[in-house]
Amino acid sequence: MRDKATKFIILGVTLIIFVFIIASSGALVEYLDAGQMMIIQSPISGELKADFEPGVYWQGFGRVTKYPKRSQFWFSAKNDQGKRDDESIKVRFNDGGHGNISGSVSWSMPLDKTKFIAIHTAYGSSLAVEQQLVRTTIEKAVYMSGPMMSSSESAAEKRNDLLRFIEDQIQKGVYLTVTQEDKQVDPLTNQTKTVNIVKIRLDSKTNEPLRAEESPLEIMGIKVYNLSINSVIYEKQIEDQIAQQQQAKMAVQIAIAKAKEAEQKAITTAKEGEAEAAKAEWKQKALMAEATTKADQEKKVAETRAAQDKNVAETKASQDKSVAETKATQELRVAELETSASFQTKQKLILEGTGMAEREKLIMEANGNLEKKLAAWVEVNKAYADAIGKHQGNWVPTVTMGGAATGGATAATNGAADLVNLMMVKTAADIGLTLDPSKATGTAAQPQKTK
Structure with missing residues (x-):
C-alpha cells in the first residue's frame, strides 16, 4: 500500500511540473519576427537586452517589449488613413489665416543597441515613441513653417516650400528665425497692410539655415522620410479669400492673356x-x-x-x-x-x-701613152681614108710638065698614095709616134718628143 501511495505522489508531482512547464513556456523563449526588434528585461537583474535579427531567443521569464523596425505615422483628416478621427495638424500663416495640414510620414527605429535601449528607457513602447516623439516633432515643424508664408502662398506658389520646410525641420531641427514687418498690397482690396514676415537666419560662412535646436528624432537616431501632404484644409473665410484671389488672379491672367493675344495677333x-x-x-x-x-x-x-x-x-x-x-x-x-x-x-x-x-x-x-696614141692615130687615119675614098676628083694635076705622057695615070696613083703617107707621117708626128722600126725599143714603138 505504501509503495502504491508513493507512486501516486510521484505521478502527481510530475503532472504538476509538466502543467507548469506548459503554462509557462511562453515566458521561457520568445520568437522575433523579421520586421520587429525587441527588448528583453531580465526578471532578476533588470538588465535590458536588445535583439534585431529574426529567430528564437531565451526569455527566461523576462519582460519582452517589441517595436516595429519601420512604421507609418498618419496625421490625416481622412478616416481611411490612420485612425477614423481627424488627426490633421493645425497651422497658422503670416496673414493670420489658419489651416489644417493632413498627410503622413514614415519613420524607422535605429539599429544601434545603445540608442534603441535609450528610446525604450525613455518611452517604453512604440505607441509612446510615435505619439510623444514623432508627432510632437512634426507638430513643431509644422508650427514653425506656417509663418514663413501667407495662406494664399501656401496654396499656390509656395506649396512646395511648405513641404520642404516641414521635412527639413523634422529631420534636422527647427530654424532660428527673425520676424520682420513688411507692407504688402491686398490683392482683393488693393489696400496696403502690414504683414509680419518670418525669415530664416543663415550661417554667414556656409549659408546654411541656423537651428534653434537639434531635432529630437536625430538625437535618438530615428529616421524620418517620405513626408507626404495630401491636403491643406483652410478655414472657410480663408478658402473664400483664396478663391477670390484666385478669381482675381485668373481675371488678371485672362486680361493679360487677351492683351497678349491681341499683341500677339x-x-x-x-x-x-x-x-x-x-x-x-x-x-x-x-x-x-x-x-x-x-x-x-x-x-x-x-x-x-x-x-x-x-x-x-x-x-x-x-x-x-x-x-x-x-x-x-x-x-x-x-x-x-x-x-x-x-x-x-x-x-x-x-x-x-x-x-x-x-x-x-x-x-x-x-x-709614152702608146695605146692612146695608136688609137688616136688609127682614128685619124680612118678619117683620112674615108675622106679620100669619097673624093671624086684628081689628087694631082693631070698634066705635068716635063714628065712622060704615058705615065700620067701612074703618076696620079702615086700622088694619092704619097699624100696619104704624108698625112700619116704628119699625124704620127703630131701625136709623137715614131714609125721607124729601127728606133723602136723592144716590140713597142717609142714616143717621140715634140717641140
Whole structure:
C-alpha cells in the first residue's frame, strides 16, 4: 500500500511540473519576427537586452517589449488613413489665416543597441515613441513653417516650400528665425497692410539655415522620410479669400492673356507680312542664287574646257615640238652622215683620181701613152681614108710638065698614095709616134718628143 501511495505522489508531482512547464513556456523563449526588434528585461537583474535579427531567443521569464523596425505615422483628416478621427495638424500663416495640414510620414527605429535601449528607457513602447516623439516633432515643424508664408502662398506658389520646410525641420531641427514687418498690397482690396514676415537666419560662412535646436528624432537616431501632404484644409473665410484671389488672379491672367493675344495677333500679322516679304525676298534671292550658281557652273565648265583645250594644245605643241626636234635632229644627223659620206666619197674620188692620174702618169712614163696614141692615130687615119675614098676628083694635076705622057695615070696613083703617107707621117708626128722600126725599143714603138 505504501509503495502504491508513493507512486501516486510521484505521478502527481510530475503532472504538476509538466502543467507548469506548459503554462509557462511562453515566458521561457520568445520568437522575433523579421520586421520587429525587441527588448528583453531580465526578471532578476533588470538588465535590458536588445535583439534585431529574426529567430528564437531565451526569455527566461523576462519582460519582452517589441517595436516595429519601420512604421507609418498618419496625421490625416481622412478616416481611411490612420485612425477614423481627424488627426490633421493645425497651422497658422503670416496673414493670420489658419489651416489644417493632413498627410503622413514614415519613420524607422535605429539599429544601434545603445540608442534603441535609450528610446525604450525613455518611452517604453512604440505607441509612446510615435505619439510623444514623432508627432510632437512634426507638430513643431509644422508650427514653425506656417509663418514663413501667407495662406494664399501656401496654396499656390509656395506649396512646395511648405513641404520642404516641414521635412527639413523634422529631420534636422527647427530654424532660428527673425520676424520682420513688411507692407504688402491686398490683392482683393488693393489696400496696403502690414504683414509680419518670418525669415530664416543663415550661417554667414556656409549659408546654411541656423537651428534653434537639434531635432529630437536625430538625437535618438530615428529616421524620418517620405513626408507626404495630401491636403491643406483652410478655414472657410480663408478658402473664400483664396478663391477670390484666385478669381482675381485668373481675371488678371485672362486680361493679360487677351492683351497678349491681341499683341500677339498684331505681332503675328506684322510677322506674317514680314514673313511674306521675307519669303518674296528670299525667293528672289533664291532665283538670283540659282542664276549665279548656274553662271558660276557654266563659267567653271568653260574654264575647265578652256584649261583642257589649253592643256591639249600645249601637249600637242609639246609633242609637235618634240617630233620636230626629233626630226630636225634626225635630219641633221642624216645631213651630217651625208656630208660625211660626201666627204668620204670626195676623198675616195680624189684618191681614185690621184691614183688614176698617177697610174696614167706611170703608164705614160713607161710607154709614152702608146695605146692612146695608136688609137688616136688609127682614128685619124680612118678619117683620112674615108675622106679620100669619097673624093671624086684628081689628087694631082693631070698634066705635068716635063714628065712622060704615058705615065700620067701612074703618076696620079702615086700622088694619092704619097699624100696619104704624108698625112700619116704628119699625124704620127703630131701625136709623137715614131714609125721607124729601127728606133723602136723592144716590140713597142717609142714616143717621140715634140717641140
